[in-house]
Amino acid sequence: MATVTDPYKVLGVDRKASQDDIKKAYRKLARKYHPDRNPDDSSAEARFKEISAAYDVLGDPEKRKAHDRGGAFAGGANPFGSGAGGPGGGFDASGFSDILSNLFGNSRGGGRGGPGPSAPRAERGRDLEAEVRLSFQDAVAGTQLSLSVPTSAMCGTCRGTGAKPGTNPKVCPRCQGRGVEQQGQGLFSISQPCSLCGGSGAIIEEPCPTCQGTGAVRTVKKYKVNIPAGVREGSRVRLAGKGEPGRNGGPPGDLYVITHVDASPVFARKGEHLEVEVPLTIPEALRGAEIEVPTLSGSKRLRVKPGTKPGTVQRLRGEGPPKLGDKKARGDIHYRFVLDVPDKLTREQEAAVEELSKVMNGNPRAKLFPRKAAA
Numbered sequence: 001m002a003t004v005t006d007p008y009k010v011l012g013v014d015r016k017a018s019q020d021d022i023k024k025a026y027r028k029l030a031r032k033y034h035p036d037r038n039p040d041d042s043s044a045e046a047r048f049k050e051i052s053a054a055y056d057v058l059g060d061p062e063k064r065k066a067h068d069r070g071g072a073f074a075g076g077a078n079p080f081g082s083g084a085g086g087p088g089g090g091f092d093a094s095g096f097s098d099i100l101s102n103l104f105g106n107s108r109g110g111g112r113g114g115p116g117p118s119a120p121r122a123e124r125g126r127d128l129e130a131e132v133r134l135s136f137q138d139a140v141a142g143t144q145l146s147l148s149v150p151t152s153a154m155c156g157t158c159r160g161t162g163a164k165p166g167t168n169p170k171v172c173p174r175c176q177g178r179g180v181e182q183q184g185q186g187l188f189s190i191s192q193p194c195s196l197c198g199g200s201g202a203i204i205e206e207p208c209p210t211c212q213g214t215g216a217v218r219t220v221k222k223y224k225v226n227i228p229a230g231v232r233e234g235s236r237v238r239l240a241g242k243g244e245p246g247r248n249g250g251p252p253g254d255l256y257v258i259t260h261v262d263a264s265p266v267f268a269r270k271g272e273h274l275e276v277e278v279p280l281t282i283p284e285a286l287r288g289a290e291i292e293v294p295t296l297s298g299s300k301r302l303r304v305k306p307g308t309k310p311g312t313v314q315r316l317r318g319e320g321p322p323k324l325g326d327k328k329a330r331g332d333i334h335y336r337f338v339l340d341v342p343d344k345l346t347r348e349q350e351a352a353v354e355e356l357s358k359v360m361n362g363n364p365r366a367k368l369f370p371r372k373a374a375a
């Protein structure tokens with residue numbers, strides 16, 4: 001039997017770690033060993049698969065409980081359902097079908113019919129999440145990326161049963177295969193998922209060496225993803241049906257691509273608009289000017305009014321980034337003026353400022369001292 005690695009060790013977390021800490025540890029490691037970051041490094045890829053498999057167990061509170069109770073995971077004996085179905089299926093169905101008909105009592109005689117395990121409840125596949133980094137330009141204009149996404153697939157060795165080939169899952173001795181436990185007595189008893197088998201009704205004594213009893217293996221799927229124009233830092237792009245496969249004929253989950261956008265040296269995001277800081281010389285601010293300002297497609301002329309104060313904002317409507325979900329609509333660009341004040345003056349500037357100070361010599365701070373003014 002293959003050695004079962006300790007998923008806690010693989011993720012480097014304590015056995016008492018919270019689900020949140022486990023998720024964090026997984027993300028950190030998955031990022032580090034992701035095949036996209038380590039092309040042609042087979043040891044990184046092996047490590048990545050190991051990390052993914054460990055998270056597959058610890059990331060799911062039910063699977064984690066089952067693992068903590070001892071050794072291999074025993075819950076969800078057959079996460080991919082039909083893999084072992086049918087009369088000629090992977091294990092002797094005679095005993096096991098009784099377990100399943102107890103478990104899924106209502107489905108007996110309905111739906112699939114015939115001998116073999118009755119059809120378990122269809123379950124939608126899990127949603128997946130992937131993160132991408134984009135340049136500011138690509139985020140504004142939209143782009144296509146290739147993306148490797150870790151996902152799970154049915155284990156080929158055990159055909160999804162989780163049991164070592166040649167062995168069968170056993171009827172759970174605690175719940176006798178019902179998958180539920182009763183607490184209390186009579187009218188006031190409460191039934192809850194069996195704590196030994198996790199509700200599957202079956203115990204896997206000899207786990208499949210490939211999937212370590214989970215019935216699923218990690219693979220990496222490659223996608224070409226169209227990132228729409230106008231995404232921002234933290235946007236979630238949904239790719240319907242690209243998540244994990246559904247179980248027992250259920251629909252697949254979705255893939256969410258989370259975008260991280262590099263900052264631009266010129267443009268700053270302000271909601272659906274962009275902001276640009278535009279320095280003006282003191283004469284430009286005083287007398288007004290026609291200046292050149294940057295846009296996403298090049299530059300435009302902007303008329304600055306005489307007497308423009310620092311902090312004043314002028315807008316160019318519709319010159320901003322496209323709005324997500326509305327291809328025709330675009331945000332604006334806000335140009336916010338600041339004064340360009342030199343650290344040092346040349347002799348000529350010094351003389352000119354001297355002349356200016358003779359004619360601009362009021363006290364603009366008088367209104368800061370209303371009591372003095374009243375006296």
Ligand SMILES: [Zn+2]
Nearest residue numbers: 172175194197
């Ligand atoms: Zn049980």
Ligand SMILES: [Zn+2]
Nearest residue numbers: 155158208211
């Ligand atoms: Zn397997």
